[in-house]
Structure formats: structure tokens, C-alpha cells
Amino acid sequence: xxxxxxxxxxKVGEYLSTIxxxxxxxxxxxxxxxxxxxxxxxxxDDLLWQAGIWKAIEKMSFVxxxxxxxxxxxxxxxxxxxxxxxxxxxxxNIKRPLQIVSGLQKFEEKTLKEESLFDSVIHLRDxxxxxxxxxxxxxxxxxxxxxxDKVTGEKFLQKTKGDYMIxxxxxxxxxxxxxxxxxxxxKNNYMQLFYEMKKKEKEKEEMEKAKAEAxxxxxxxxxxxxxxxxx
Numbered sequence: 001x002x003x004x005x006x007x008x009x010x011k012v013g014e015y016l017s018t019i020x021x022x023x024x025x026x027x028x029x030x031x032x033x034x035x036x037x038x039x040x041x042x043x044x045d046d047l048l049w050q051a052g053i054w055k056a057i058e059k060m061s062f063v064x065x066x067x068x069x070x071x072x073x074x075x076x077x078x079x080x081x082x083x084x085x086x087x088x089x090x091x092x093n094i095k096r097p098l099q100i101v102s103g104l105q106k107f108e109e110k111t112l113k114e115e116s117l118f119d120s121v122i123h124l125r126d127x128x129x130x131x132x133x134x135x136x137x138x139x140x141x142x143x144x145x146x147x148x149d150k151v152t153g154e155k156f157l158q159k160t161k162g163d164y165m166i167x168x169x170x171x172x173x174x175x176x177x178x179x180x181x182x183x184x185x186x187k188n189n190y191m192q193l194f195y196e197m198k199k200k201e202k203e204k205e206e207m208e209k210a211k212a213e214a215x216x217x218x219x220x221x222x223x224x225x226x227x228x229x230x231x
Contacts, residue, residue, distance in 0.1 A: 028163045060128070
């Protein structure tokens with residue numbers, strides 16, 4: 001059965017390769033997918049992490065989760081700068097950016113820097129996810145090229161840097177931050193991880209507050225006892 005399954009995956013990969021041909025403008029995500037399917041190491045779990053089968057909305061969900069994982073470390077009061085969080089520093093130390101600024105520079109007047117994976121994730125979040133309406137408004141090129149929503153914006157970026165999501169998936173999976181592919185979450189449970197993180201953070205803060213209050217009560221009790229002894 002295992003050999004039969006592998007044979008079927010390989011045939012799907014061959015079919016994709018045939019469709020793609022040798023066209024230099026072909027979708028790099030599909031090319032990567034076909035190469036993976038033709039390999040002898042196809043696993044279902046790994047297949048779900050192939051960018052070639054992700055919809056644009058799933059790619060955006062993935063970027064949001066990466067950002068949230070960093071942002072959650074700032075605490076509820078956001079007193080810590082994002083770049084100073086542990087996870088942000090991890091990405092900032094990865095000096096293998098996605099090289100997407102050429103596709104995003106027309107959204108911004110100032111020159112965008114992209115020296116690390118952290119820079120790449122922030123650019124994706126700021127220009128494609130967080131404020132796309134504003135990005136569309138300030139885009140200095142032909143607005144028909146980018147479309148009016150985030151989905152068409154992602155497709156535009158894919159045309160300018162076809163392997164950006166392939167690289168991002170590889171880097172984040174190696175860090176083991178996100179255990180489950182965005183493909184396994186529908187519109188109803190996609191936010192589940194975010195809400196779970198918020199809940200855990202709130203519970204932690206409440207526990208720390210309770211400990212601090214208990215410590216203060218003990219301190220007051222000791223001071224009261226000392227005053228009583230002096231009398």
C-alpha cells in the first residue's frame with residue numbers, strides 16, 4: 001500500500017511537471033510542489049506545508065501567526081518593543097531575508113531595508129496584511145497590477161518574488177513555532193491559536209497578580225505583628 005501511495009504521488013508530480021514544462025515564468029510554488037511529489041520521501045504532514053497547495057488567505061494567516069507569536073511576548077500592556085522580544089530577536093538573527101522589497105518598494109516613499117527574516121515578516125505584515133487599503137492608495141505603480149484586496153496583493157508579490165513563501169515556510173518550520181499547517185484550519189478555528197495564547201497570557205498575569213497580593217498581605221501581617229510586640 002505504501003509503494004502504491006508513493007507511486008500515485010509521483011504521478012501527480014510528473015503531471016504537474018508536464019504542465020509546467022520549461023516555461024521560465026511558471027509558478028515557482030507549483031514547480032517546488034511537483035519536485036516534492038516526485039521525490040521518494042512524500043509524507044502527508046509535509047505535503048500540507050507545501051506553498052503550492054496553499055491559498056493566498058492561508059499564506060496571510062501564516063504570516064499573521066508569526067507576527068502574533070512575537071507580539072504576544074510584549075505582554076498585554078505592550079511595554080516591550082517588538083524587536084526586543086525573544087522571538088523577534090531569533091528572526092532578526094536569521095540573515096536570510098526573503099528579498100521581497102523590490103516588490104514592495106512602490107508602496108513606500110522611504111527606502112525599505114531588508115537585512116533579516118524579521119524585516120521580511122514585518123514588511124509582509126505592514127504592506128500586505130495590516131493596512132492594505134492604505135498601501136493600495138499610496139502604490140506608485142499601475143494599481144491594476146496589485147488589485148484592491150489582500151488576496152490580489154499577495155498574488156502580485158508572488159509574481160515579483162515567486163519563492164518568498166517557500167523560503168518563509170522552510171525557516172519557520174525549522175524553528176518549530178507553529179505545529180500545524182494553516183491548511184488544517186478553516187475560517188472558524190483559524191483564530192484558535194491566537195485566542196489560546198491570549199488566554200494563557202491573561203491567566204499568567206492573574207496568577208502573578210495573586211502572588212504579589214498574597215506576598216503583600218504576608219508583609220503587612222508581619223509588620224502588624226512587630227507593632228503588636230512593641231506595644
